[in-house]
Amino acid sequence: MKTDIQIANECNMLPITEIAKKVGILDDELELYGKYKAKIGDDAFKRLENEKDGKLILVTAINPTPYGEGKTTVTVGLGQAMCKMGKNAVIAVREPSLGPVFGVKGGAAGGGYAQVVPMEDINLHFTGDIHAMTAANNLLSAVIDNHIFQGNALNIDPRRVVWTRAVDMNDRALRNVVVGLGSTVDGIPRQDSFKITVASEIMAILCLAENMDDLKDRLGKIIVAYTYDGKPVTASQLDVVGSLAVLLKDAIKPNLAQTLDNTPCLIHGGPFANIAHGCNSVRATKLALKLGDYCITEAGFGADLGAEKFIDIKCRQANLNISAVVIVATIRSLKYNGHVKKEDLQSENLTAVKEGLCNLEKHIENILECGVTPVVTLNRFHTDTDAEIALVKEFCENRGAEFALCEVFAKGAEGGIALAEKVLELCEKPNNFHQFYTLEGGLKDKIKAVATKVYGADDVKYDMAALKSIDIIESMGYGNLPVCIAKTQYSLSDNAGLLGRPKGFTISVKQVDISAGAGFVVVKTGNIMTMPGLPKVPAANNIDINNGEITGLF
Numbered sequence: 001m002k003t004d005i006q007i008a009n010e011c012n013m014l015p016i017t018e019i020a021k022k023v024g025i026l027d028d029e030l031e032l033y034g035k036y037k038a039k040i041g042d043d044a045f046k047r048l049e050n051e052k053d054g055k056l057i058l059v060t061a062i063n064p065t066p067y068g069e070g071k072t073t074v075t076v077g078l079g080q081a082m083c084k085m086g087k088n089a090v091i092a093v094r095e096p097s098l099g100p101v102f103g104v105k106g107g108a109a110g111g112g113y114a115q116v117v118p119m120e121d122i123n124l125h126f127t128g129d130i131h132a133m134t135a136a137n138n139l140l141s142a143v144i145d146n147h148i149f150q151g152n153a154l155n156i157d158p159r160r161v162v163w164t165r166a167v168d169m170n171d172r173a174l175r176n177v178v179v180g181l182g183s184t185v186d187g188i189p190r191q192d193s194f195k196i197t198v199a200s201e202i203m204a205i206l207c208l209a210e211n212m213d214d215l216k217d218r219l220g221k222i223i224v225a226y227t228y229d230g231k232p233v234t235a236s237q238l239d240v241v242g243s244l245a246v247l248l249k250d251a252i253k254p255n256l257a258q259t260l261d262n263t264p265c266l267i268h269g270g271p272f273a274n275i276a277h278g279c280n281s282v283r284a285t286k287l288a289l290k291l292g293d294y295c296i297t298e299a300g301f302g303a304d305l306g307a308e309k310f311i312d313i314k315c316r317q318a319n320l321n322i323s324a325v326v327i328v329a330t331i332r333s334l335k336y337n338g339h340v341k342k343e344d345l346q347s348e349n350l351t352a353v354k355e356g357l358c359n360l361e362k363h364i365e366n367i368l369e370c371g372v373t374p375v376v377t378l379n380r381f382h383t384d385t386d387a388e389i390a391l392v393k394e395f396c397e398n399r400g401a402e403f404a405l406c407e408v409f410a411k412g413a414e415g416g417i418a419l420a421e422k423v424l425e426l427c428e429k430p431n432n433f434h435q436f437y438t439l440e441g442g443l444k445d446k447i448k449a450v451a452t453k454v455y456g457a458d459d460v461k462y463d464m465a466a467l468k469s470i471d472i473i474e475s476m477g478y479g480n481l482p483v484c485i486a487k488t489q490y491s492l493s494d495n496a497g498l499l500g501r502p503k504g505f506t507i508s509v510k511q512v513d514i515s516a517g518a519g520f521v522v523v524k525t526g527n528i529m530t531m532p533g534l535p536k537v538p539a540a541n542n543i544d545i546n547n548g549e550i551t552g553l554f
Contacts, residue, residue: 004119013036017032025044037122054290054294055323056321058326062302063301069333073408076265078296093116094267095280103535103540109123129206132250144225174194196272199272215245220234220517272300279299308454309484324427326374326423335353338353350387361395362501365399370436402426403422440480443474444470450485456501460506
């Protein structure tokens with residue numbers, strides 16, 4: 001069987017200028033990064049501003065397992081299938097982070113015969129967007145420490161600097177650090193930390209900003225520290241917003257690439273959904289809606305994380321409406337939720353599938369709760385049996401969801417036709433799309449709404465530090481913001497070990513932080529961390545280059 005990278009290398013890519021012409025992008029609206037990738041400039045946004053929007057299709061999934069469900073693969077394959085059917089469809093997905101590429105996940109541009117190319121470029125440095133965000137994040141950190149060292153005119157309390165440094169790599173050794181050590185000219189010693197760049201507020205801001213003016217306004221609102229008397233200090237007070245914007249001037253422009261079938265794909269932004277809001281940029285999504293009759297996009301991890309944040313944060317802020325939702329599942333993931341061991345996942349086991357379907361059931365209910373009928377698609381593997389597939393189909397249809405089998409990994413566009421037909425049908429039907437909660441009430445009301453409605457928790461409990469933070473944030477006037485809950489992706493609860501559909505659990509809120517520039521409040525639950533670590537045997541051990549050919553990127 002060919003690897004993803006072998007399949008990608010065999011692709012007959014078209015020059016990116018030809019892909020641009022397919023969707024009506026003019027040559028002078030493109031900024032070329034070589035032959036096969038480009039950024040789309042502001043002139044395109046201005047020209048298309050009054051064009052009618054297409055229909056927005058969201059691809060989400062059940063809670064992920066260690067074996068992968070193929071959400072991005074389905075997203076890409078669905079776009080390929082719709083284009084094969086003669087539909088004007090544009091895909092809009094996130095950029096991979098180097099951390100997971102060299103950590104556990106490997107490549108993240110689809111898989112099999114449903115990939116975005118050039119695969120190696122996309123998974124490595126691409127057009128440098130995430131590097132630019134890292135630089136902007138760390139410039140702000142440097143300016144904060146320099147301000148304190150140079151006299152501290154803003155009266156910043158070094159113990160209450162809340163802005164942390166960032167790097168686009170899984171590096172657990174940087175979770176807690178001390179900066180400023182050395183001689184008197186080396187700064188003021190204080191405790192600091194790093195988060196992975198995709199969890200930085202810079203990433204969230206860039207992904208939610210409508211344009212450069214909005215970006216600068218949001219950057220200026222970032223709360224970086226508090227004074228000795230408890231007043232917030234913002235990036236605008238440090239006179240650094242202009243420099244941050246300059247570093248992000250190219251990163252704010254969406255990237256254009258193509259699938260193996262030369263289907264247009266916008267790739268822009270990459271926040272994780274377990275520790276951030278998990279959606280590609282508003283600019284890319286809105287541009288795709290102008291360029292195509294259909295925009296197919298994804299939200300990270302399961303519907304309890306990515307889809308909830310897509311609905312409650314991105315759609316709310318950007319005034320987007322969803323026409324259809326796809327929930328991706330696999331037979332082996334259902335068996336895993338039915339407590340089957342890894343070595344037994346390939347054997348037919350109808351009992352285990354039945355036991356694991358409770359996890360899928362909750363995600364179906366969640367999408368129905370926000371007023372949209374979902375279509376569940378099984379990303380098919382060769383070990384799946386007809387009896388197992390029939391069982392899932394009947395289950396979904398009995399619970400008000402549509403069902404379609406998806407075989408895009410093995411068959412490309414042809415394997416996504418059945419799913420595309422179901423999605424197109426749903427796009428033509430009216431729905432009652434709405435958020436899971438309103439912005440009225442306090443932060444605890446919104447946290448409880450997500451915990452009980454979306455996760456199925458009985459209640460929420462708070463550490464004293466979290467309660468104090470909520471009081472401070474609400475007293476500052478931010479109680480009307482949506483919440484971005486950081487939670488394990490592996491369970492509906494905040495305990496990764498509780499598979500299926502846990503009952504009788506309580507969500508534990510450990511920390512609450514304000515991301516004023518992004519426009520949401522970050523709520524950390526359980527043992528969630530914003531800097532992942534590498535596994536015992538990272539993917540980096542198997543990646544290599546010989547005679548110019550990269551191997552090991554899956």
